[in-house]
Amino acid sequence: MLTPLSGPTVIRPLTLADCARFPPAFAVQGWDEPEAKFRRYLGEVEAGERAALVAEWAGELGGYVTVLWKSPYEAFRAAGIPEISDLNVLAAYRRRGLATALLDEAERLIAERSPIAGLGVGLYPDYGPAQILYARRGYVPDGRGVCYGGRPVLGGATIRLDDDALLFLTRRLR
Numbered sequence: 001m002l003t004p005l006s007g008p009t010v011i012r013p014l015t016l017a018d019c020a021r022f023p024p025a026f027a028v029q030g031w032d033e034p035e036a037k038f039r040r041y042l043g044e045v046e047a048g049e050r051a052a053l054v055a056e057w058a059g060e061l062g063g064y065v066t067v068l069w070k071s072p073y074e075a076f077r078a079a080g081i082p083e084i085s086d087l088n089v090l091a092a093y094r095r096r097g098l099a100t101a102l103l104d105e106a107e108r109l110i111a112e113r114s115p116i117a118g119l120g121v122g123l124y125p126d127y128g129p130a131q132i133l134y135a136r137r138g139y140v141p142d143g144r145g146v147c148y149g150g151r152p153v154l155g156g157a158t159i160r161l162d163d164d165a166l167l168f169l170t171r172r173l174r
């Protein structure tokens, strides 16, 4: 599958070559995105557990997203809702529609199997752009409140606002 869009954006599956190319590209912005993670994703694609898509901008790596067919989040897994997981666009390529193009393709793949797509978004300011992106796209909270490590946080509880604190959202695709 190769999705040439109007303009310089191409969406295509993750390849072995990408696994070595992404880490130095993210290192430029000071982010540690290890080759082993991308290789694990490829293995999970081959095992049928995950889809992994790459966005190119004018032939350069711009970002990636994956889809977990069985979500680790119990509520999604029980309802058969695939989870969009690890959407990431390199800082140098943001606000050019790459995340939108990646999500378009991820949702197209999901819609072949499920009428609903799900995802989790973080709560602290680094996730602000993603919160706006998902809200504008029509994702709504799943109604279970904030989760920590996949479990709902009850009223009055104290949690650390790190990457394990997520609000899960869904979007009806069809």
Ligand SMILES: CC(C)(COP(=O)(O)OP(=O)(O)OC[C@H]1O[C@@H](n2cnc3c(N)ncnc32)[C@H](O)[C@@H]1OP(=O)(O)O)[C@@H](O)C(=O)NCCC(=O)NCCS
Residues within 6 Å of the ligand: 086, 087, 088, 089, 090, 093, 094, 095, 096, 097, 098, 099, 100, 101, 120, 121, 122, 126, 127, 128, 129, 130, 132, 133, 134, 136
């Ligand atoms: C969130 C992220 C993936 C967005 O990628 P992107 O390619 O810049 O997104 P797009 O260009 O497709 O933006 C689509 C829309 O989202 C909204 N949006 C995206 N970034 C925004 C920002 N910084 N401020 C306000 N709105 C923003 C806008 O409505 C935008 O449309 P517009 O540019 O026409 O106004 C990117 O900022 C990123 O990788 N952030 C760090 C990792 C992350 O948070 N991933 C998500 C984990 S849940």
